[in-house]
Amino acid sequence: MxxxxxxxxNHDTRPFEERVAEVVAIVREAADFAGVDYxxxxxxxxxxxxxxxxxxxxxxxxxxxxxxQNTSLVLxxxxxxxxxxxx
Numbered sequence: 450m451x452x453x454x455x456x457x458x459n460h461d462t463r464p465f466e467e468r469v470a471e472v473v474a475i476v477r478e479a480a481d482f483a484g485v486d487y488x489x490x491x492x493x494x495x496x497x498x499x500x501x502x503x504x505x506x507x508x509x510x511x512x513x514x515x516x517x518q519n520t521s522l523v524l525x526x527x528x529x530x531x532x533x534x535x536x
Contacts, residue, residue: 450510453502469505473497480516489515
């Protein structure tokens, strides 16, 4: 798990809110949340509403793990020539 503290070097003195805003902007740009399922979008919104680093770290980790799992399922389905499966 990557934490918010690890995303920035020790010389970054910006407050929590500014560092979170930067990460949220990067994640929002990298992932298209417009057409995704409600669960993934809800995880993203939870990350955006984090009130402290511990909440942010937990929400970010959950979002990244879920996105990775979803990507793996899609890729497995593509290599099998069909729809993703949960096996």
